Amino acid sequence: METSEQATNRKKNGQFAPGQSGNPGGRPKSGTTIIDKFRENETSQVVINKLFEIASTLNTDDEHKEAMSAAKVIVDKLIPSLKSQEIKMDIDNERGFVFMPEQKESDKQ
Numbered sequence: 009m010e011t012s013e014q015a016t017n018r019k020k021n022g023q024f025a026p027g028q029s030g031n032p033g034g035r036p037k038s039g040t041t042i043i044d045k046f047r048e049n050e051t052s053q054v055v056i057n058k059l060f061e062i063a064s065t066l067n068t069d070d071e072h073k074e075a076m077s078a079a080k081v082i083v084d085k086l087i088p089s090l091k092s093q094e095i096k097m098d099i100d101n102e103r104g105f106v107f108m109p110e111q112k113e114s115d116k117q
Contacts, residue, residue, distance in 0.1 A: 017028040024030050046052050063078035065071045072078070 018024055059078050059081060062072045062075055063082055064075075066075040066079050
């Protein structure tokens with residue numbers, strides 16, 4: 009419900025007069041996000057260290073069953089996913105070649 013002060017800030021059609029705001033206090037401060045809570049939590053570094061510890065067992069004799077998943081999480085956060093892009097070449101009626109990197113087969117199958 010509007011107070012009488014808010015009602016005087018409006019035109020007869022209900023719109024706010026120029027220079028008057030419907031929210032004079034401004035946008036409220038945002039609350040703490042889950043990311044902020046994680047960063048403030050003292051045990052968050054323990055979680056990150058454990059993730060690296062598990063990922064480091066990849067391709068070892070005592071590989072952790074979640075080593076690949078841990079490594080994927082780390083890589084996904086460190087290296088952004090690449091998006092396909094159109095390749096444009098400025099050539100005048102000549103044939104061009106695009107050399108792609110050599111693909112190597114994985115040792116582990």
